[in-house]
Amino acid sequence: MPTVLSEGGFEVVIYTTDRMPPHVHVWRGGCEVAIHLGDADTRPKVDGPHRLKRQELRAALELVARHQAYLLRVWEMYHG
Template identity: 40%
Template sequence: MPTLLNEKGFKFFFYANEHPPPHVHVMKSDGWAKVEIETEVVVYSSLKKQELKECLELISSHKQQFLETWNDWFSR
């Protein structure tokens, strides 16, 4: 389970056997979300509204890094 980022209490990661489209799983406290990286579409979320907003801001600011890591991992 490659971890992409730990920031502001959020843990961003994906599983080693994932499937397209590129997406991240996010955990914070007892909530979690699944978000497509390129489009920032929220597939699922149990995060609080403010947490989801912060989560999406972090994904947006780290989008290139997340995509590079995803592509590197799955092109092996």
């Protein structure tokens, strides 16, 4: 489970055994949220339950959106 991005107290991880659709796991303070990466026409969105505070969740989504193209490239590198 490589950490592919670390910023603002968040750790963004891609599990090499995960399946489609492309997504990342964002960790902060022991809490995790899965975020679908979307594509060039679709913004990232939350996938499933999480325990992040609303402000942390918004920041996590913004982080993933800012780095969406990079994260999609890394996902492709691991999952072909």
